[in-house]
Amino acid sequence: MSRAIVLVMDSFGIGAAPDAERFGDAGADTLGHIAEACARGQADDRGRRGPLQLPNLARLGLYHAHREATGASAAGIQLGEIDGAYAHAMEVSSGKDTPSGHWEIAGVPVRFDWGYFEDREQSFPPQLLEALIEEAALPGVLGNCHASGTEIIARLGEEHCASGKPIVYTSADSVFQIAAHEDSFGLERLLSLCETARRLLEPYNIGRVIARPFVGDDAASFQRTGNRRDYSVEPPSPTVLSKLHDAGGEVVAIGKIADIYAHCGISRLIKASGHDALMAATLAAMDEPVASDTQRLIMTNFVDFDMVYGHRRDVSGYAAALEAFDRQLPALLERLTDDDLLVITADHGCDPTWQGSDHTREFIPVLASGAGLAAGSLGRRQSFADIGQSLASYFGLAPMADGESFIERKRALDRRGA
């Protein structure tokens, strides 16, 4: 059996990318700025205290990768022994969004430009909204602006419940987001509205429509639920997930992964919401007995780093979530065999100390272990696609068009007795 486990820590950047300035992100550093706030005692909140404690990620090479990315050690950190291979990778894709990051991780960078709704107010073309209102028989829409999703439901949620008008908004990402109350508007109705929007958005080259259902009685109690759904366009060419799936391998997608790849190349989808449930689902997938000739990729997206802490600019919340993730790693590491390949990575940055509420253009960490990899630096990777290319080598698939493998192909094949 060949088994790879890929954990995507959504938004966990490790320092500004060489082209960060183009995005207004020169100097952004998700890990570095969180560590700095913790070291200064500025992230002592809701029960967490003091310097950032990530002993397991540190042993896999996280801080070493961060130092190679930024040229400086993270604040309050002692660089200790490592037993993993580590790297920092830059993004080739034109955008710093979730689909671009994930597709590039899977060997398919996005070289074209997405469409964006750039105006901060009256963001959407009137003809698009008119068509949506008519097709879905809506009384109108609210919002029509750039917004943070939690702020806009607090501001417009009550009016939405009273009027039946869904809230439409966007961000610096290539997205059309629709927020609506699960009970008063209805979850199924929201999902079908998103499908209509997905169709109407075809001429605009928009990456994702996102359903943002929420519950609660009033502005003070409104809360988004785990029923979020992303409607992504399909990747421009087959990712390593599709290649493995087409070659008879099994691709187990946990959390948002299937949505992000528009359900292309997915053998099985496991939904889970919240990091504890996502980790539990990952461990359960690792515990499943599989036939000896099975090739299996388990891929999990940990979205709360981004959605609950990064976009909300919640530094201590992000730090606590990292520490909780780190505490769960030993349970995963003890399930790994020497032949398994583990990759812990991210899809972009979302520095919680940065201005605004958007993503930041950063290097991502690549923490790889197993599959005959020696501990130590794998240097600066020119594209996230090196991960996809390495997965292709590991599974003995035909090479991807992009990316350079950090796994020795021959060794991977020998090990499998191929």
Ligand SMILES: O=P(O)(O)O[C@H]1O[C@H](CO)[C@@H](O)[C@H]1O
């Ligand atoms: O503010 P919320 O609704 O969480 O939106 C965030 O999530 C979306 C997808 O990453 C982006 O558009 C970003 O702005």
Ligand SMILES: [Mn+2]
């Ligand atoms: Mn993301």
Ligand SMILES: [Mn+2]
């Ligand atoms: Mn995001």
